[in-house]
Amino acid sequence: MSPYGRKKSPSILIAGAGIGGLTTALSLHAAGLDDVLLVEACPNLRAVGAGINLQPAAVRELTELGLAEALEKVAVATARLEYHHRYGGLIWSEPRGRAAGYNWPQYSVHRAHLQDILLSAVRERLGPEALVTGGRLVRYEQDRGQGRPTVRAYVAGRPGPFSCDLLIGADGINSAVRATMYPHEGPPLGNGICMWRGVTEGSAFLDGRTMVIVGCNARVKAVAYPVTPPDGSGRCLLNWVVESRTGDGLDEEDARGGADWDRAAPPEEVLAHLRGWRSDFLDLHGIIAGAPRIGRYPMIDRDPLPGWTDDRVVLLGDAAHPLYPTGSNGASQAVVDARVLAYELAHHDVDEALSRYEAARRPQTTRLLAAHRRLEPDPVLRQVESLAPDGFLDIRHVLPEDSLDGIKSCTRQVTGVDATALNARSSWSVAV
Template identity: 40%
Template sequence: MGKDNQDIVIVGGGIGGLTLALALHARNIPCRVYEAAAEFQPLGVGINMLPHAIRVLSGLGLGDALKAYGVEAREFAYFNRHGQLIFSEPCGRFAGYPDPHFSIHRADLHKVIYEAVVDRMGAERVSLGNCCIGVDQEPGSATAQFDNGNAATGPIVIACDGFHSAVRRQYYPDEGDPHFGGINMWRGVTRREPFLTGASVTRVGTVQRGKMVIYPIRQFNDGTQLINWNTEQPRDDHKPNDWAAPGRIEDFIEPFADWRFHWLNIPALFKDAEFILEYPMVDRDPVDRWVWGRIALMGDAAHPMYPRGGNGGAQAILDAECLARLLSDTEAPEAALKAYEAERLEITNRVVLTNRAQPPDFIIEKVEDLTNGEPFDRIEDVIDHADLAAISDRYKEVAKYSLPEP
């Protein structure tokens, strides 16, 4: 698409939508972002940005800013519920990738991308307070309608309006409520001294008996860090409207009450948290179509998935890079949208299903089964290291961030 085209309409100013705006701008393709929120507020907790996503963001000139805000991860470490190390492996540049793996507060990541959009494109290119309620199209253009009576028309509309996408609902009106995985999550952040390497992405335990994911997301000048933590437990009481509700320690601490490991005191981590949020573990079944003429779904609107393996935000960023690249290579936007769907749909659908059935912490579940949940003397007597590495490698291959062959 050339410079003389109308502005592409991007519905949603989250990580995916703003990354798409930057990627289009870098290719001299004009666009505007329409965001439902009246103002951007710091939301969420930690997020892992895998090397394939960092490659895209660094290519957009954001590498230094991400390094200033986040923590460059050194390793993935897997422990059983007794605090015993099962398996560890380097990650990011420490594993030989050309790009780092950053753990960062979602609000910081969003701020970095948003400020780049405003600096390069102008604040007027992001229009707040416009909640999309539907889309339509005619030959040569597509239009997004907003709940305030406004509308935005462009050559194409890209729906980056998130998990509860109104555009997805328009094309899949019978989809119903999200798929609940029978698991609730409690997430929080705690400022404390570094643990393990000071840059470890750590998974502990299994969902059945209590599971945690723990990693640092911000470094302070006094040597302390902001530690992101996430717990998962089976539940049958999910309600469709439960989303980021305030959480209470007493609702989830029982399986973790004696998790005082030599490398980290888990009850203290909960007690000292700045806040606690409760989320349901939800996704949606994969669909076989994202594109209808001049309208396309992207990011969570296209492939909402369990927040496992650092893939929610990463896959949205990869969508953005793919879509911008294809749009820059053609004067036929409808053909570019179909090419984007062909390149990205099957990959992300596999990630959605793998996150349900065999996420990265399947390593821990495997050892839990082999040991009946009891402590072990030597992990080598339980399972071969190569078998554990193979489980990890399979997930990387599905998510398309395995190292290329030398």
């Protein structure tokens, strides 16, 4: 079908067909609001990206959208989070997902696999005409005259704008919808940490369901976890990230990068930060050396906004509240945004629904953004490093257990909701 072959303008236009945008389309459809069009800048939605985590709050929502079976086939139900010294010693371990009392698992999954699940569901449930690719939204205008407000969304290369009753900006950290709403905001903010990441086929480590954070200072850390179930020989895809504090903000090269921050890097560039590291359960050096591609990019976010709505335009996901990846919660919060927004639109007129959505989601994501920025485990890790620079066999010989409560507090804050509250909360599914 021609990208612009729709016979009529949609009631709801979603800018961006990432995790947030696709989940929004599915949530609106499930709530009986299916006059929806997604406009995506990428001409071909191909399998790209690396590993992400879906917190139980997001897995609950995807389950209620009927995607549990598809997720279970491609994802790993994460059971533990562990912090290790760069010489292998275990600093802290805590249960995750169902093991932590949630009624739903935490999933580690390849972003491309998740996107394929969501995209297939959108095409099956809303029809292939519900998605326009190769259409980059550049700005919007609104008719604020008498009668029903109308939004005009301008897409690069299209002779005229799309008209809609509601525009949802799910177009990421470099959102054109956000830039139109807040034209003087400027570029994202860097914290001086450079990140390298990749996905490598390798052997499952520990129990095959554990995420490990390795490194015992605030300058260099590594994260690794499986994103596919092991095959018959115990092989799986391992997602890994190495981060190093290299400055105080975006360097000149990153500042010029704009939306194209993901630049290829050689393994040697990453391995230089891990000299002398060792572990008896994870060959981190070998995993990095064997990665088919390594991406390099800065750790960035944006300051909280005073509001997410502009009449009949609203922000969602990274367009509204980009988070550092340290809490493994960005994609999950976009999923929750989508479900809350659809629920409110199904029960209230548009103005009231947008107000209720923002009141429910903006304070919570603002708290999460602050928690991600504090990086609270770092003081504890620095203390361990200062007391045991050459490693240890038992963390209890270095610090008493109550001294590690800062890590537990941080992981609770960046997750955003405890098991009891999530398990008891009523559903956001809409009976239609």
